[in-house]
Amino acid sequence: MTDGRMLDVRPAGRHALLVELPDAERTGDLLAELLRRRAAGTLPPVEEIVPGARTVLLDGVRDPGEWARRLAEWDVPSRTEDDGGVVEIPVRYDGPDLADVAARWGIGPGEVAARHSSYTYRVAFCGFAPGFGYLTGLPEELHVPRRDTPRTRVPAGALALAGPYTAVYPRATPGGWQLIGTMPDPAPLWDLTREQPALLTPGTRVRFVPQGGAA
Amino acid sequence: MTPKLTVVRSGALTTVQDAGRRGHAHLGVPRSGALDAPAMRLANRLLGNAPDAAVLETTLTGCAVRPDRAVTVVVGGAPCPVTVDGRPVPWGAPVRVPAGAVLDAGGVTAGVRSYVAVAGGVAAEPVLGSRSTDLLSGLGPSPLRDGDVLRVGDSGREPALPGVAPWPAPPAELTLPVRLGPRADWFTPAALRTLTSATYRVSPHSNRIGLRTEGPPLERASTGELPSEGMVLGAVQVPPDGRPVVFLHDHPTTGGYPVIGVVAESALAAAAQAVVGTPVRFVPG
Missing domain, CATH: 2.40.100.10 (Cyclophilin-like)
Incomplete structure (x- = not known):
């Protein structure tokens, strides 16, 4: 579990934010949670979700500051070993x-x-x-x-x-x-x-x- | 039957472009699309096309096409002489090209990229929702070659803008509003001051992937290697030589050099029309 308050959220222009995580494992956890919420229809609008080695870029968002505040309230669960096809x-x-x-x-x-x-x-x-x-x-x-x-x-x-x-x-x-x-x-x-x-x-x-x- | 255009003179680099591909960056697919998007949209609106209908984007030397049926075209973006079978016709306004005549968009007199829009749009095969040529990853139609034949779509979907439209002049000096981040902390305070106080110049190595600059190098505060991370359009990436590169539409979706700041997308059309040697200033914004 990753507490959203621990996420390092960095600005990337007017319509994007870059979320940095301590390691690849937690990056994968955050990506999985973003995709889960998007599939469930509970994710605020975002055009691109681009994972990196230790980051996830959220590009094409209306208000990066609002996104950052919401992310801080998240609990990001750890993935299980057999998560995904x-x-x-x-x-x-x-x-x-x-x-x-x-x-x-x-x-x-x-x-x-x-x-x-x-x-x-x-x-x-x-x-x-x-x-x-x-x-x-x-x-x-x-x-x-x-x-x-x-x-x-x-x-x-x-x-x-x-x-x-x-x-x-x-x-x-x-x-x-x-x-x-x-x-x-x-x-x-x-x-x-x-x-x-x-x-x-x-x-x-x-x-x-x-x-x-x-x- | 819809018209076809035969490419008579493909020019230095002419590509098909529309609004580009969205939503595939996580697969390594760049956005692509017209670098001077406002010019593409204005040319299309003058013809009654959808604003993002596919157009031809030329590079410095223009191009020439011959329609097999009469078509209406607009050549806009970078100013250039326009002829039909050798006779001068207006730039920046609708022009009727008879069947079999040659429309020639000549070498630019200012700027870099002219746009040739045709009523009905260029009907190249879409790939992932876009007809754009992506020069980084090779998606979409190949750059034009002499003898290529381009299909044109159905015209007249929307009312055309009447009259003559104002086209912005290519920039004599490029002012790029930049917001610091996400990796401004990888640079020394002096480098951050240099970025927004020095004058850079457009490098001849610029292309659809990035506007490269020449000028004082930006010194890093940390020498580590940045793990690959997502890159946005307009990102100002600083490679090891310290000269900032502004990412344009065919930029890689992930990269390993730190991004000191991001230029507002609204400023990138002017960046696409800035000729080699144009002074570039980054200003806070």
Whole structure:
């Protein structure tokens, strides 16, 4: 439970406020509560609810001051472990940085698949490109830095690690993350023919399912 | 049958724009939309279009199109010579273009972006509720190329504004009202004073993502790394070189450089028309 009076609310222009939280967990809690209240029709009008690593941006509000006063009266419940649906993503653990990551983890390359896929992840926030989700859930001792030299082209479907985050590239872009695997068919990550084009929306839980032929 | 426009001269960068996409920022989808939104709306109202009907946004060098049926157009925004089959016609007012004639919106004489509106609107395929080209994430129609064919929608939904409308002149000097926050505390007191006292200039690296500036760098009080957070339109982000960047419509939805303040949205149309080298002053507001 987070007491609303503990929220650090910062101004962001005339029609937005940025709410800062102590950690990713409480950020996810606040996001879940905002979405719950919006679904229940009890949220004051807001155009965009944009989570970040430790913040939630509320953009397109009439009166940021009024919003801040209301937020202070909230009690934000902690999410339970199984809160929200689970998306399963098939992955081949065959990325070009697999051996480097395995070395940093102190295990063999053949063990990365079992280790990485043993955790349940959650989409903390999106950005960088449409449908690009920043997934948390990797324990701190497995965090790896970005590559010293970014690649000019990371292929669509690349399963990648950087700092606390795991991501799957929805399309080919330049990128500096460590590539450990491949989602064989990345098209569902961003599909404009669906009502909800992004597969990985903030708050969604994710499991990676190793496919045959893994390195 | 509704008219079609063939692109005869696509210019340096011409895109389809409307009011942009709302409600998808949490998926990493920028708002996009016309940078000089008042110019888009005025051009549309002169034609009897819905105010946010899709238009063409040009960049410095204009563009030329040939309709296969007679259409009525308005070229507004940044002033430029306008011709139909080489003959001068009015800028900023409705012009009839006969079938097969070439409408040419020429290079700007001031400002940056002209808008070519056509009665009925440009009927590009909407993506997430908008026909806008988003240059950051590649959503919406691609920037125009010579030979492209654009469909035009049904015209005459609303009464046109009569007569000639007043178009604001592009700014000789850009004054941007800024409210501090959300990360003003990442900067030294001296940097906060510099922001609202120094004169910056519009950098040649400006684009639809941001108005970049040249001028005195803003010094940070803390050297840490900011975890990625949501960014608003008009955010004044300060990258490591210390020169403020004002986020325009194709800005990324999250970012990792601190935002010292936010410029009022009403000032961004002028920012979109400020040519390279224009003096920029940030004022409290």
